[in-house]
Amino acid sequence: MPIKMQKSNSEDIELLWYNISHFNQTIQFALCCIFIFIFYLAYGYLQEYIFALEGFKQYGWYLTLIQFLYYTIFGWIESKWRNSKRQIPLQTYYILAFLTVGTLGFSNSSLKYLNYPTQVIFKCCKLIPVMIGGIIIQKKQYKFIDYLASSCMCLGLIAFTLSDSQVSPNFNILGVIMISCALICDAVIGNAQEKAMKLYKAPNFEIIFYSYFIGVFYLLIGLSINGDILRGASFCYQFPIVYFQAFLFSVSGYLGVQVVLTLVRTCGALTAVTITTCRKAMSVVISFMFFKKPFTINYIWAGLLIVLGIYLNVLGKNNVNVIDIFKNIRHRGKKKTLLDIV
DSSP: OOOOOOOOTTOOOEETTEEOTTSOHHHHHHHHHHHHHHHHHHHHHHHHHHHTSTTOGGGHHHHHHHHHHHHHHHHHHHHHHHTOOOOSOHHHHHHHHHHHHHHHHHHHHHTTTSOHHHHHHHHHTTHHHHHHHHHHHSOOOOOHHHHHHHHHHHHHHHHHHHHHHHHOTTOOHHHHHHHHHHHHHHHHHHHHHHHHHHHHOOOHHHHHHHHHHHHHHHHHHHHHHHTHHHHHHHHHHHOTHHHHHHHHHHHHHHHHHHHHHHHHHHHOHHHHHHHHHHHHHHHHHHHHHHSOOOOOTHHHHHHHHHHHHHHHHHHHHTTOOHHHHHHHHHOGGGOOOHHHHO
């Protein structure tokens, strides 16, 4: 199924510092997908591994601060190596940094109240707020199949949450609220980044460096007020291995962000969300394989609804009419399936 790539106005396209402009659009898309899966599967595993440390779950915001500091260092090194000037106004970065803090901070902190698979399933449904953000921020118009996909995701999300509330002793509605806040921030930031990149032609590393550098100050202020910075530092002083684990976690996340921004630049925010959503589905499987947790068959049905939503979303990107799908299902005598339509 070919994916439509956006025109870049002869702008060079880099993937992890390698120019891939000479590849055709299909190869560019495939390379982005492969590296997203590699880096973010490692990112998800390391995130759950860190929070598996007894007593660490309450320090999600402190981990976010460590993560932002690492990202800032990586971005500063790259900006010095590139020797480039800032292209996006600082006022825009103040907003992007605030949204980035909300995205990662609420996401990390929600693990205090939710199972990791439930947190990931919520993030799988980022398509819904991204569509809303696209309509409000970029005045985009979506097709009926996109709304159908988001409806399937909503139903699957509700079913998964209800299942988790029944089998998980640690379930807390506050975790749902926190991960929902992370989703809202994530939806806005994806569209805001896409709009800024189109308008100012800013490179990926610039967006990462300034967003996380400014975000560090937001986090320092917040954590200093509530006292978490001292409590988190005291806990990690007893378990210094956390800093090394957070380093690996941040490296995989930083490289993953680089690839996602390349995908946003070439395909748009909605396509990037679809690919990262598929990666999150694999993270759920890996989580159940490597970490002990309660399980119910209802997780599977809820997950299948979300997978159906993802599949419908991909069909929509390939301009498949949902009415044609149902017509072909009814006329089985012609021996056509959904795969024949795609």
